[in-house]
Amino acid sequence: xxxxxxxxxxxxxxxxxxxxxxxxxxxxxxxxxxxxxxxxxxxxxxxxxxxxxxxxxxxxxxxxxxxxxxxxxxxxxxxxxxxxxxxxxxxxxxxxxxxxxxxxxxxxxxxxxxxxxxxxxxxxxxxxxxxxxxxxxxxxxxxxxxxxxxxxxxxxxxxxxxxxxxxxxxxxxxxxxxxxxxxxxxxxxxxxxxxxxxxxxxxxxxxxxxxxxxxxxxxxxxxxxxxxxxxxxxxxxxxxxxx
Numbered sequence: 009x010x011x012x013x014x015x016x017x018x019x020x021x022x023x024x025x026x027x028x029x030x031x032x033x034x035x036x037x038x039x040x041x042x043x044x045x046x047x048x049x050x051x052x053x054x055x056x057x058x059x060x061x062x063x064x065x066x067x068x069x070x071x072x073x074x075x076x077x078x079x080x081x082x083x084x085x086x087x088x089x090x091x092x093x094x095x096x097x098x099x100x101x102x103x104x105x106x107x108x109x110x111x112x113x114x115x116x117x118x119x120x121x122x123x124x125x126x127x128x129x130x131x132x133x134x135x136x137x138x139x140x141x142x143x144x145x146x147x148x149x150x151x152x153x154x155x156x157x158x159x160x161x162x163x164x165x166x167x168x169x170x171x172x173x174x175x176x177x178x179x180x181x182x183x184x185x186x187x188x189x190x191x192x193x194x195x196x197x198x199x200x201x202x203x204x205x206x207x208x209x210x211x212x213x214x215x216x217x218x219x220x221x222x223x224x225x226x227x228x229x230x231x232x233x234x235x236x237x238x239x240x241x242x243x244x245x246x247x248x249x250x251x
Contacts, residue, residue: 090183091139093122100124100137106246116141123248130163130196132250134203137187140180142243149215150178150243152188153206160202160249168201171229174218178207193250202249209241 100122108119119140127133144150152175156168180186193201210218221227230238 090181091137091185093120093137093139096122096124096137099126103246103248106244108244109242112142112241112243113140119244121244121246123246125248125250127190127192130199132193132199133190134193134248134250135187135189135191136205136248137185139184140186140244141184142180144209147212148209148241149212150180151208151210151215151218152176152178153208154191155204155206156193157202157204157247160200160251162200163197168203169229171231172206172235173229174222177215198250200251202247202251204245204247206245207243209243211239214238214240 101124103121103123106121113119119138119142121136121138123137124135125132126135142150154173154175155170158167158170160168162168175188175191178186178188193199193203221230
């Protein structure tokens with residue numbers, strides 16, 4: 009307990025004011041008590057640090073404490089959204105027209121897709137982010153294909169070709185996430201053309217044939233008749249407008 013000096017000594021019978029020596033003694037006692045209190049606080053802090061398994065580098069300071077990780081967004085069904093599709097900016101939209109193979113997704117959630125149109129002026133680029141729960145059979149490859157809509161027109165009034173252009177294989181992550189960023193629709197002035205995106209399952213041999221065909225001289229996509237002859241399974245398709 010801290011001693012409080014009342015200004016008189018037990019062996020002193022008079023009430024004379026304290027001299028300079030008495031005041032110095034009081035300051036010394038207060039200083040010693042303060043040092044003792046600080047030492048007790050420091051000892052308690054070191055003890056708590058050692059109890060937490062100190063590593064010899066001193067207690068952790070506030071500057072080394074990591075900020076809490078924000079939890080992932082959840083879908084409307086309450087499950088986690090590993091692709092964070094719910095957090096995309098307002099410039100991303102779900103295509104108003106999309107279809108998927110109900111047989112393939114009979115025991116899974118319906119696939120989700122968001123698209124964004126950007127890029128240089130008059131030369132739009134389309135980016136796609138999606139999620140699907142799909143078991144890809146051995147020997148099959150999921151392929152992304154685009155088709156300029158013949159019912160749409162560019163700035164010059166030219167319609168889309170209506171031909172099928174294989175892009176790249178799609179390999180969803182363990183969470184079903186996939187994306188295709190900055191796909192160029194074509195030439196300057198192509199704005200206004202709509203594109204149909206298709207995801208199809210093809211055999212590995214056919215998947216290898218796609219890039220070989222693209223290298224052929226004067227090749228300009230597959231016609232509707234050529235596309236029908238290719239063995240494939242339609243997984244889903246959706247429509248994106250650049251207008």
